[in-house]
Amino acid sequence: KAGVTQTPRYLIKTRGQQVTLSCSPISGHRSVSWYQQTPGQGLQFLFEYFSETQRNKGNFPGRFSGRQFSNSRSEMNVSTLELGDSALYLCASSLGTQNTGELFFGEGSRLTVL
Amino acid sequence: DQQVKQNSPSLSVQEGRISILNCDYTNSMFDYFLWYKKYPAEGPTFLISISSIKDKNEDGRFTVFLNKSAKHLSLHIVPSQPGDSAVYFCAARGNSGNTPLVFGKGTRLSVIA
Numbered sequence: 399k400a401g402v403t404q405t406p407r408y409l410i411k412t413r414g415q416q417v418t419l420s421c422s423p424i425s426g427h428r429s430v431s432w433y434q435q436t437p438g439q440g441l442q443f444l445f446e447y448f449s450e451t452q453r454n455k456g457n458f459p460g461r462f463s464g465r466q467f468s469n470s471r472s473e474m475n476v477s478t479l480e481l482g483d484s485a486l487y488l489c490a491s492s493l494g495t496q497n498t499g500e501l502f503f504g505e506g507s508r509l510t511v512l
Numbered sequence: 513d514q515q516v517k518q519n520s521p522s523l524s525v526q527e528g529r530i531s532i533l534n535c536d537y538t539n540s541m542f543d544y545f546l547w548y549k550k551y552p553a554e555g556p557t558f559l560i561s562i563s564s565i566k567d568k569n570e571d572g573r574f575t576v577f578l579n580k581s582a583k584h585l586s587l588h589i590v591p592s593q594p595g596d597s598a599v600y601f602c603a604a605r606g607n608s609g610n611t612p613l614v615f616g617k618g619t620r621l622s623v624i625a
Binding site: 453490506 | 548553558610615616
C-alpha cells in the first residue's frame, strides 16, 4: 500500500511569489491535514480537508489556503511569500471517520523563501 | 498559548538505559494522546497512543503513561537503542468530533552507544 506522497520535495522561492504544494493520500483515506514545521515551533496545524470540504482550520493568515479534490488529493497554496514561510510543510492522511485514528505523514515539502 | 508542551528540547541517554520523554497538556478536553517519531528528511511516524480511559499502554520497548489529574504523559523506551535517536513529538486530540491533532515542539533524543 503506497504511503502519503508529497511533491515537490524541495523548492526555493523569492519573497512575494506564490507556491502550490501537492499531496496524494493513502488510498481509501478521505481526510488530509497540513502542518507547518519550523525549528523550535514543532508541528503547527494549518487545515484539514475531508471529502472536499475544509473541516478544521488553524491560526494562519489568509495567504495560506488549500483544497481537496474528489479523488482526495489535496493542494495547499501560499501567496505573497514571506521569509518566515520557510519551513517543512507536512501532509498527513487518515480515514477521517474516527477520533482515535492516527495520522500518516508524507515526507514533506521543504520550502525556502529567499 | 501552547496546549501541548514538551519542555525538554533534547535528551541524551546511554544505550541500554531507559529513555523517559515527558509531555504536559493544558486542555482538559483532550482525551486521546499519541507519540510520533521523526528522523531527519522523513515525515513523522506513529509510535504509540493512549486513550484517556487508560493510564498505561505498552508496545514492545515502548510504554506510554498517562496521568490525567496532572495532565501529564510520558513515553518510556527500554532498553534504548542507537536507532531510537530521533525527534519525538507528543500529540493530543479533543473528544468533540473530528478535531485536529495538536503537537508539542518535540524532544530530540540521542542514544549514545
